[in-house]
Amino acid sequence: MSRDSTASLPAGLGRRDFLAAASVGLSGGLAGCTGVFAAEGNNVNIAGSSTVFPVTEAIASSFSEQNPTVNLSLSKTGTGGGFGNFFCAGRTDINNASRSIADAEIEQCGNNDITPIELQVATDALTVVVNPDADWIDCLTVEQLREIWRAGGATHWSDINEEWPDEPFELYGAATTSGTFDYFNEAIIGEEENHRSDYHATERDRTIVQGVQGSEYAMGYFGFSYYSENPDSIKAISVDDGDGCVEPSIQTAMNGEYTPLSRPLFIYVAKESLEKAAVRDFARFYMKRAATDLVSEVGYVPITEDKRDENIEKLKAAIEEVTA
Structure with a gap:
C-alpha cells in the first residue's frame, strides 16, 4: 500500500491526530500477499500484535514521510495470528509481538526457512x-x-x-x-x-x-x-x-x-527479508526511533540507548550475512 510523502503536519493537526488519519493509508489487508520473498523490493509487509501496532504505526508514518516510494502494509492480526498465519508462513517481513516467540512458532518458521530476529522496541504497562x-x-x-x-x-x-x-x-x-x-x-x-x-x-x-x-x-x-x-x-x-x-x-x-503487568514489546524481522533494501532501511530506522519520545507519545516506554545500539548491532550482523 503506497503512502504519500508528508513534509510537515497540517496546521492545527497534532501528531496523534495525524497518525489516526495516516493509519488508513498504512493499514492494509494481507490477503493478497503471495509470498514476501517474491514481492517487489520496495514492499515492507507487517502484521501481528495490536498492542505493538501504535508504535509501529507511528514509526512507519515517520518513515513514509522520508521514504514515499516504499510501500508499507500494516495489519493487526494478534501476535500468535501474525506468527502462525503470516510471518512464519513467509508472507510478511516483520511481526509485531507483545510476547516472545514460542518454541512451536520457531519450529514453524524453521520449517519454512524463516529466521526470526528478535528486537525489543518498547515497554508496556498492561x-x-x-x-x-x-x-x-x-x-x-x-x-x-x-x-x-x-x-x-x-x-x-x-x-x-x-x-x-x-x-x-x-x-x-x-x-x-x-x-x-x-x-x-x-x-x-x-x-x-x-x-x-x-x-x-x-x-x-x-x-x-x-x-x-x-x-x-x-x-x-x-x-x-x-x-x-x-x-x-x-x-x-x-x-x-x-x-x-x-x-x-x-x-x-x-x-x-x-x-x-509491565512487559517488553518486540518486533521480529525475518532475516531473509533483509535482502530487500526497503526492509533493511525500515528496520534500522525503527531501531533509532524506538529510543525516542515518539514511543512515549503513543503511550509506551522507549528502549534505552544501550538496547537501541544492541539492536542495531544485531541487525548489522544479520544484514552482513544475507548481503555478503
Missing part, C-alpha cells in the same frame, strides 16, 4: 480498566484479578467484596491469538488455572474500550496506549502485587514498580 461510574473500585490485588479472570472464578462484583454491587461482571479482553492474552494469562492466572472463556474476546482493542465505556459493571484489559487515548472515558485500575497499589503509567513501568 492496563486493567473499568467504567468511570464504577466508583467502588480503584485498586485490585493480583489475587482478586485472578479470581475475576480465572475459569470457574467469581461471577459478580460482590463475590470479590461483599460491599460491592451484586451485579455480574461484563468482561472484555484479548483473544486467545493475542500476545496480550498470553502475557495476562501467565502473569495473573498462572499455570494452575485457566483463563475464563465466558468473556468478550477480541483483537480490536478499541472494541474493548467501547465495551467498558458502555457498562458500569464492565472490566477489560489491554496495552497502556489504548488507555492513554481514553483517560476521561475509562478508568485505569491500580494493581497491588504485595507492596501496595501501583497505578499503570509510563513512569511506573519504566522504574519497575508496576508489577506483574
